[in-house]
Amino acid sequence: MLTGASGTLGDLFCRSYYTDYDIVAVCHTRTPAAPSQLEWFVDPLEPEKPVPENDSRLFVIRADLTQPGEVERVVDLALARYGGVDLLVNNAAHVQLQPRGIVDGEAALEQFDPHFTLNVAVPLRLCARLGQRAWMHAGPENRARNRNIVNVSSISGSEVYPGQTLYSASKAALNQLTRNIAAEFAEFGVRANAIAPTTFPALVPTEQVARAIIELDQSNTLTGGVFGVGINAELADA
Known part of the structure; x- marks a missing residue:
């Protein structure tokens, strides 16, 4: 399950890996530029011929995860379609810079809830819902499937x-949330890590950020870490 599926990273992830993963692509307004159940392809020269794109493993769900009931709806839809979720990628984010910083007072504080709701509360609620509905009592299966x-x-x-006070604070909270989730979910065999890239694609290729997600998914042991991408890896994990 991938949130923020139509953003820069989410869209590239879907286009790059939709043949390797059954992806539940959660997006708000736009959809990722990859074949999904929302489209049907036909070869105009051979209309009856099967088209590979129609076998896409991408399942798009439109949702505003900040609204009541949407996290629960998305998780329940994913479980109904696939019977389980092996990898949750919390990628959706709110970013609004404050050029004058916190001296803007109330103007800056207007962005507090949007940052902490999408960047912290939504990942927490998704993890909690999956834990309750699918993972908590499935320790052996979780470990076998490397969830x-x-x-x-x-x-x-x-x-x-400069200008990133609220965004920075929300991401620092997400880092600590990751460590605590790793500690709690270890009881039933689910790992949790975070990646902390520098600006992409300006300073690090988006492909490198996507590969970092895959590498953490494929690891059998790493948990509780915050790993830099395009920077000193130890810096983010300090």
Whole structure:
């Protein structure tokens, strides 16, 4: 399950890996530019000929995860379609810079709830819902299927950048949330890690960020870490 599926990273992830993963692509308004159940392809020269794109493993769900009941609806739809979720990628994020910083007072605080709702509360609620509905009592299966969570954080969670006070604070909270989820979910065999990339694609290729998600998914042991991408990896995990 991938949130923020139509953003820069989410869209590339869907286009790159929809043949390797059964992806539940959660998006708000736009949809990822990859074949999904929302489209049907026909070869105009051979209308009866099967088209590979129609075998897409991408299942798109439109949702505003900040609204009541949407997290529950999305998780329940994913479980109904696939019977389980092996990898949760919390990628959706709210980013609104404050050029004048916190001296803007109330103007800056208007962005507090949007940042912490989407960047912290939504990942927490998705993890909790999956834990309750699918993972809590399935320890042996979780370990056999290497189930895990990858939260997409940012170098801003450990470094100071002008105008990013609320965004940075929310990503720092996500980093600590990741560590605590890893500790709690270890009881039933679900790992949790975060990646903390620098700006992509400007400073690090988006493909490299997507590969970092895959590498954490394929690891059998890593949990509780916050790993830099395109920066000193130890910096984000300090």
